[in-house]
Amino acid sequence: MAINYEPKIIGFICNWCSYADADMAGTSPVSYPPNIRIIRVPCSGWVDPLLIAKCFWQGADGVLISGCHPGDCRYNEGNYHARRRFALLHRLLDYLGIAKERLRLEWVSASEGQKFTQIVSDFTRELAELGPRSEG
């Protein structure tokens, strides 16, 4: 493993909850690792599994999808659909040799700023421990 290895994380972050947390971290200010590249999306249910796969196949080390708690979706049911999709995608990626740990789906509400920064820090640390993905 390279000594200065920094994992690249793509974050698909729900506009209505976790994105506000990321924002809040900025104004607080609390810092979290810059390894995450945040893509703001309207809902975790918006995220197509194809996007996740594309991230991994383009060389991302980890993908974080962060949405509102089940029951709190702005669009009522987006995160329920996301949960089903990613439960299955998890298993498919694992089968293809992309470790389960590299894809995370987290529920964070708009008032849990600490939780969001914690998740990003933990995820970054875990990925750094896992090391770079085997080529391909």
Add this chain to the structure above:
Amino acid sequence: MDLELIQQIRGLCRDLLKNGEVNCVIGYERASDGLTARPLFVYEPGEVERLIFDDTCTHNLVKYLSDKKGEKIAIVAKPCDSRAINLLLNEGQIKRDTVFIIGVYCPGVVETGWNRKGEALQERCQTCQLLKPVVYDFLAGQAPVRSTEGERYSDILEVESKPEDERRAFWLDHFEPCIRCYACRQICPGCYCPECFVERLDPMWVGIRIAPIENELWQAIRAFHLAGRCISCNECERACPMDIPLSLLNRKLEKEVKELFDFQAGLSPEEQPPFATFNKEEKLGFEE
């Protein structure tokens, strides 16, 4: 060859065409090698004598229904094919009253190739539990007696047990020969999108360079789009010119969908497929 069964099919099709109940019958005829079967479209009552059915009729004819929407069609369907009909009904692709389904009890089909007919049943048939079509207007033949024992997922468990790096290498190895001819998609009854994601140029989801990872992205997402929808007719694998073991992917997802959502595709035209519905209480491994 079960002559009684064939006479039943021919007689019925003759009547259907004569009475104008259907415009066309989709069935099987003897291929020109005199040994295997090929799809046949019958439009005239006089042509029905060409219809056959035996253990070389491996094709899933349901694919043709998507091409003939709006016409009155009769179709010969094995049990696995009948699940594909349920899938299309469920997804609103065809209307039940435009299709006359001639269900046949399935004796299982054998491996075939040009001028070549295998002895043993195809692997998928050896563990198939479905002997009778799940949807039909007319049921031909007699219930076969055959063993449906056998571990359906043994090869998948074997892949799962490999360490992660090896699994990665295993798949890249298998996807390397893929020439992305998309025969697997063209033959799949579940792939009917007018525009497939793989042909989108903006955004270009799957790159056009020749690389195993691009092939893998295509294959992984193709399989994922069929998760909870694949009815295991295995036509993709049969059509693949590079002999890529696609059923290893399809059956893996079938297994997981069964485990996670207790669902099997195509068994009923009403039951909601797993990604069209949800259960508020389920956790699926994601803690709140």
